Amino acid sequence: MTALRLAGFLSCILGIILFFPSGIPASPVLPAEFSYYALISSEDYFQEIRHYQANELIRQVIYASPFPPTVTIARPDLDLIWFFDEGGWEYFSSPYSPMLVANVLDLEVEAADQLVSETLGTQEILGYNCEVIRFRNPVTPGWEVTLWKAPELGHFSLKKLERIVKGGVVISEILVEVIDFNVGPIPPEYFELPPDLIPAEDSRDEEEKSSPDATDDNSVLPVDFPPDDVPPVNIL
Numbered sequence: 001m002t003a004l005r006l007a008g009f010l011s012c013i014l015g016i017i018l019f020f021p022s023g024i025p026a027s028p029v030l031p032a033e034f035s036y037y038a039l040i041s042s043e044d045y046f047q048e049i050r051h052y053q054a055n056e057l058i059r060q061v062i063y064a065s066p067f068p069p070t071v072t073i074a075r076p077d078l079d080l081i082w083f084f085d086e087g088g089w090e091y092f093s094s095p096y097s098p099m100l101v102a103n104v105l106d107l108e109v110e111a112a113d114q115l116v117s118e119t120l121g122t123q124e125i126l127g128y129n130c131e132v133i134r135f136r137n138p139v140t141p142g143w144e145v146t147l148w149k150a151p152e153l154g155h156f157s158l159k160k161l162e163r164i165v166k167g168g169v170v171i172s173e174i175l176v177e178v179i180d181f182n183v184g185p186i187p188p189e190y191f192e193l194p195p196d197l198i199p200a201e202d203s204r205d206e207e208e209k210s211s212p213d214a215t216d217d218n219s220v221l222p223v224d225f226p227p228d229d230v231p232p233v234n235i236l
Helices: 002-019 200-210
Strands: 033-041 046-054 057-063 070-075 080-085 090-095 116-125 128-136 143-150 156-166 169-183
Touching (some): 090 200
Antiparallel strands (some): 033 046, 033 169, 057 070, 070 080, 080 090, 116 128, 128 143, 143 156, 156 169
């Protein structure tokens, strides 16, 4: 009887496999390791972003002339985020929080459940067929955000257009557009601090030690002259 029941069980399993020959397709997810180069433009400013990501490790470099490039490295594995300027000599650190990692290619609103969305169609960007979706918030009329999401990349946004429109006139407009997107391994040193950087707290300590008001145990005290060596004072 045991053999018969086992045979029946195997027959059921085989029938299920034959009924679904290709299996259940998995939902597209964002690649484990990727990088992209994006441009942010508006009437007021222009920025470049280089983003590198390996699983949860993130490195973002933002170029905004005439300022030096700023670097943010998110290390959830160390519960740290590092901030520093390229070519600088010190860094700042902060406890890790996803809120501190800017995602300029997605919605950045707190009341996301209040948004009303509509699909405008599809458009190909960098070889990916993107869904064009517009979001509005009834609470703030005139504000709208359009995203170009790529299902092949786990619905990652390759383009974002944020507008404020009043009376049919565009008051402000910010465009974020990915110019280059690459899937592949990122060198691990991208997520490490340069070896010559020092913590900003330590640099402040050094400045205090070198200030004129600072004293230490090795400071030189003024020499006391013996009484005979005191130069004579003019007597009236």
